[in-house]
Amino acid sequence: MTKSDSGKHSVGGASRRLVLQSAATLLAAPFVAKPTNAWAQEKLAGSGEVVVFSYGGSFTEGVRRAVYEPFTKATGIKVVDVVGDLAASQVKAMHQAGRVDWDTAYIEAEAYPAMHEAGMFKPIDYSLWDQEALEGTPPHTRFKDAVVGLASGLVLSYDQRVFPEAGPQNWADFWDIKKFPGPRGLDFRGKHAIQFALLADGVAHKDIWPLTDDKLDRAFAKLNEIKPHVAKWWTGGGEATQLMINKEYTMADAFDGRLISAIHQGAPIKFVWEGCYLTYTYMTILNGGPNTANAQKLLAFLNRAQIAAAWTQATGYPGPNANQVKYLPPKIIPLVSVDPQNAVKCIIDDANWLVEKRPDGKTNGDHVQERFLTWRTQ
Structure with a gap:
């Protein structure tokens, strides 16, 4: 990992970091209005620095421009970013060593429960948040x-070139080879394809989780129908989008941020929100970090609606404050999950269930993945 405030980035392997850093920067970040600056200067002014974890590449470049630089200008607090791959293992190592060098980190949803139980995170001071941020951020996204x-x-x-008039609108359409012919793409990770299979088989959104064994049996029976039409089980974050541009897929599941970036560059692709598999990454303040007070101020600044809108435009991956929609360009709103009309069509990953242990000692997530890999290789 590298520690920097000068634009240098470390290079890692294919990972969530690469998914994020290559999908960033939809538009130039909007100007931060005087009321936001005045509020930050009054409520969040300080000195010194805050050390934040980031994914590098265009993701960090966008966040610097949209959030960090305006934050420093308004508060006087310098932001130093540490670039690395997934943060959880490094945070655990710092916690065990008794020396925490960072102030904030992005933590994957499945890693969060155990780290929370171990006391690795500081309580968030929501008293620093403005009312618009609190009202716009649903309770299930604030711990x-x-x-x-x-x-x-x-x-x-x-691919709009294949379906110029009316493309597939849901996962039942994805399974309908006669109405929508052509090669498909699906993510190699089982939990995603299993959800899509259940939706295609008529399971309601509210009944997807937990993925009990009877639901898994039902999903694999449905997956048997589509398996011959999957041209490739893609593995990389931008692979599905690129293969569609290359006409190797007519349709695929793909990451929203990657698609938005490609669409803004002229790619002939459309996507629908119905049955979206939504995964959260949490922002945390590390217990024992060197600049906790400044980290609290940064989170309060970031979650202000106007700054949240800037974050979304800079990264392609929105935070949960729905009030940011008031500050997003109209053409962006239909493309982001935080739009309330899109949010109701999404199904949120049940990370708590996935990390629960089964009687055999394996996690539910491991069990699902093992069943899926066995099925896929048959």
Whole structure:
């Protein structure tokens, strides 16, 4: 990892970091209005620095421009970013060593429960947040010691060149080979394809989770129908989008941020929100970090609606404050999951269930993945 405030980034392997850093920067971040600056200067003014974890690449570049630089200008607090791959293992190592060098980190939803129980995070001071941020951020995205930092979705996307009039609108359409012919793409990770299969088989959104064994049996029976038409089980974050551009897929599940970036560059792709698989990444303040007070101020600043809108435009992955929609350009709103009309169509990843242990000692997530890998190789 590297510690920097000068634009240098470390290079890692294919990972969530690469999914995020390559999908960033939809538009130039909007100007931060005087009321936001005045509020920050009054409520959040300080000195010194705050050390934040980030994914590098265009993700960090966008966040610097949209959030960090305006934050420093308004508050006097310098932001130093630490670039690395997934943060959880490094945070655990710092916690065990008794020396925490960072102030904030993005933590994957499945890693959060155990780290929370171990006391690795400081309670978030919501008293620093303005009323618009509190009212716009749903309670299920705000915990005592974590708040959703970004949401990434796997959505049903399709090639407009193949379906110029009316493309697939839901996962039942994805399974309909006669009405919508052509090669498909699906993510190699089982929990996503299993959800889509259940939706295609008529399971209601509210009944997807937990993925009990009877639901898994039902999902695999449905997956048997589509398996011959999956041209490739994609593995990389931008692979599905690129293969569709290359005409190797007619439709695929793909990450929303990657699709938005491609669409803004002229790619002939559309996507729908119905049945989106939504995964949260939490923003946390690390217990024992060197600049906790400044980290609290940064989170309060970031979650202000106007700054949240700037974050979304800079990264392609929105935080949960729905009031940011008031500050987003109209053409962006239909493309982001935080729009209330899109949010109701999404199904949120049940990270707590996935990390629960089964009688055999395996987690539910491991069990699902093992069943899926066995099925896929048959």
